[in-house]
Amino acid sequence: RISSTKELLINAEKGGYAVGAFNVYNLEGVEAVVAAAEEEQSPAILQIHPSALKQGGIPLVACCIAAAEQASVPITVHFDHGSSKQELVQVLELGFDSVMVDGSHLPFKENISYTQYISFLAHSKDMLVEAELGRLSGTEDDLTVEDYEARLTDVNQAQEFIDKTGIDALAVCIGNVHGKYPASGPNLRLDLLKDLHALSLKKGVFLVLHGASGLPEELIKGCIEHGVRKFNVNTEVRKAYMESLSSPKKDLVHVMASAIEAMKAVVAEKMHLFGSAGKA
Ligand code: G3H
Ligand code: 13P
Ligand code: ZN
Ligand code: NA
Numbered sequence: 577r578i579s580s581t582k583e584l585l586i587n588a589e590k591g592g593y594a595v596g597a598f599n600v601y602n603l604e605g606v607e608a609v610v611a612a613a614e615e616e617q618s619p620a621i622l623q624i625h626p627s628a629l630k631q632g633g634i635p636l637v638a639c640c641i642a643a644a645e646q647a648s649v650p651i652t653v654h655f656d657h658g659s660s661k662q663e664l665v666q667v668l669e670l671g672f673d674s675v676m677v678d679g680s681h682l683p684f685k686e687n688i689s690y691t692q693y694i695s696f697l698a699h700s701k702d703m704l705v706e707a708e709l710g711r712l713s714g715t716e717d718d719l720t721v722e723d724y725e726a727r728l729t730d731v732n733q734a735q736e737f738i739d740k741t742g743i744d745a746l747a748v749c750i751g752n753v754h755g756k757y758p759a760s761g762p763n764l765r766l767d768l769l770k771d772l773h774a775l776s777l778k779k780g781v782f783l784v785l786h787g788a789s790g791l792p793e794e795l796i797k798g799c800i801e802h803g804v805r806k807f808n809v810n811t812e813v814r815k816a817y818m819e820s821l822s823s824p825k826k827d828l829v830h831v832m833a834s835a836i837e838a839m840k841a842v843v844a845e846k847m848h849l850f851g852s853a854g855k856a
Pocket of ligand 4: 786789
């Protein structure tokens with residue numbers, strides 16, 4: 577049903593839980609998230625990455641918006657990782673409820689001016705704005721201790737960033753990575769998250785954690801305790817989709833149905849871990 581990303585995050589803040597934002601690429605993905613949300617009575621965010629938008633275009637966005645409107649639980653539609661100004665300016669016209677401005681590849685000052693610019697435009701359309709400070713690594717990046725430290729979100733910079741950009745939600749880099757975590761396991765700096773949480777409460781912004789695929793239950797709980805209200809999940813859902821294709825199927829409808837079931841199971845499990853199940 578109609579809701580807003582802001583409303584979902586305000587409720588999560590009040591209730592001390594987090595909302596899952598699940599990357600979707602096609603109708604099966606959308607159906608899987610909506611079905612899981614309805615079964616688990618959970619709010620959810622459907623999010624579209626630029627690569628998914630490139631593939632699915634406006635029909636994919638329209639599909640998400642229609643599915644969110646039709647759902648019996650609150651679901652919103654978010655644009656993930658908007659790293660190009662030109663693209664974001666166009667995306668703001670497509671009916672998303674919220675956007676992520678990703679200037680994390682830019683030097684600090686440029687990230688501020690980029691985020692400030694989009695934030696102003698998005699707010700004039702009543703959209704919630706998420707932005708990232710710090711830089712997320714990929715598992716393939718073999719980082720030295722110095723490199724690892726250099727990519728973390730700095731608390732003082734975060735304060736300046738929030739003040740100057742007027743964002744609503746901050747995506748933090750505390751050692752979280754997109755894709756798989758290394759065999760040694762995730763190395764999350766919950767002590768840093770604690771400081772960022774204090775700042776977020778002072779400033780009235782929500783904390784977001786990207787790269788939630790691969791985090792064990794105790795770290796997810798730790799992140800929620802320290803203020804994370806939105807977790808981004810992609811890899812585990814995609815993996816479930818791909819794996820569902822490897823068993824023999826009778827026909828196309830069977831392929832689609834088993835992909836939905838496989839993704840739905842992962843999404844439902846995350847809703848329980850994030851504490852959003854039963855909160856719709
Ligand atoms: O109104 C917004 C809250 O202060 C958000 O802060 O999600 O980081 O705890 P939090
Ligand atoms: P994972 O692929 O690690 O779940 O990360 C998802 C993400 O952050 C999308 O923005
Ligand atoms: Zn991400
Ligand atoms: Na991850």
